[in-house]
Amino acid sequence: MPRAEDVVFPRQRERFEDRRKESRQRKLLDEFFDHGTLLSVSRLVSHGQIDAIDFPISTGKEGGVFRATKGDEFRAVKIYRVANSTFRRLPPYALDELRRESSVRNFGGLIFAWTRREHTILGRLRDAGVRAPVPFGHYRNVLVMEFIGTAEGAAPRLQNAVVDDPEALYEQLVLQIGRMVRDAGLVHGDLSPYNVLWFEDRAVLIDVAQAIPRDHPAAPGLLRRDIANFAKFLGRLGRAVDPEEFLRAVGGDLVGPPKEAT
Ligand SMILES: Nc1ncnc2c1ncn2[C@@H]1O[C@H](COP(=O)(O)OP(=O)(O)O)[C@@H](O)[C@H]1O
Numbered sequence: 520m521p522r523a524e525d526v527v528f529p530r531q532r533e534r535f536e537d538r539r540k541e542s543r544q545r546k547l548l549d550e551f552f553d554h555g556t557l558l559s560v561s562r563l564v565s566h567g568q569i570d571a572i573d574f575p576i577s578t579g580k581e582g583g584v585f586r587a588t589k590g591d592e593f594r595a596v597k598i599y600r601v602a603n604s605t606f607r608r609l610p611p612y613a614l615d616e617l618r619r620e621s622s623v624r625n626f627g628g629l630i631f632a633w634t635r636r637e638h639t640i641l642g643r644l645r646d647a648g649v650r651a652p653v654p655f656g657h658y659r660n661v662l663v664m665e666f667i668g669t670a671e672g673a674a675p676r677l678q679n680a681v682v683d684d685p686e687a688l689y690e691q692l693v694l695q696i697g698r699m700v701r702d703a704g705l706v707h708g709d710l711s712p713y714n715v716l717w718f719e720d721r722a723v724l725i726d727v728a729q730a731i732p733r734d735h736p737a738a739p740g741l742l743r744r745d746i747a748n749f750a751k752f753l754g755r756l757g758r759a760v761d762p763e764e765f766l767r768a769v770g771g772d773l774v775g776p777p778k779e780a781t
């Protein structure tokens with residue numbers, strides 16, 4: 520068992536003169552890197568997925584995303600909390616899917632299946648040509664994927680990005696969501712300016728674990744909601760969008776249970 524400080528925030532050890540910063544880091548270590556999670560991280564290290572976890576990009580109640588290094592590349596590591604996790608976001612339709620896919624016996628098992636699901640869906644999105652992080656590997660509650668950003672930092676979420684050309688953003692959203700629906704056959708279901716990154720003039724779709732097949736009965740309502748979120752956002756940027764037209768442009772007519780032959 521490697522020591523936590525060898526794989527988690529190793530480069531920050533010397534920079535602990537600032538006591539407030541130190542206690543923040545300690546708190547993160549306690550909250551996210553319980554014994555099991557540390558073992559999972561060290562397994563991913565020994566499998567060559569990452570060398571070390573550098574710093575947190577985002578931390579929340581259900582999990583955190585960290586920047587990591589592998590050789591001279593960066594990677595992103597998403598860790599779902601096992602201890603003290605409420606996992607409130609888990610929507611019932613996705614839970615049903617999970618139960619069908621795997622034999623989930625307890626809460627930990629559910630989180631591991633959820634992590635695996637995110638990895639699988641990212642792979643399907645990449646295969647369909649959707650701009651989303653490349654999935655590299657996963658183990659238990661830890662997912663390793665492509666880092667979207669540069670040495671200067673992670674790409675901003677659309678919510679915080681400076682978008683000079685809302686028309687180009689609309690075209691990107693139609694392209695990426697359209698590929699997700701038509702070519703991957705999936706509806707994201709939690710799409711908002713918080714779950715889309717803006718990087719190199721492209722929309723990068725993230726946070727995909729709750730995506731469902733487009734023929735699921737819940738899919739039409741979820742796609743409508745995803746589209747409405749962005750129609751509103753684009754409206755605020757000065758690009759008025761008719762949600763019905765947006766819906767048609769992403770292949771909304773393909774979404775929903777197969778129609779009964781009449
Ligand atoms: N692959 C990635 N590269 C860079 N930043 C990321 C990546 N994945 C997630 N992030 C950052 O972490 C935040 C949280 O990730 P997300 O997958 O949305 O998890 P959750 O919303 O469940 O906490 C994102 O809003 C984004 O800022």
Ligand SMILES: [Mg+2]
Pocket residue numbers: 713714726
């Ligand atoms: Mg998110």
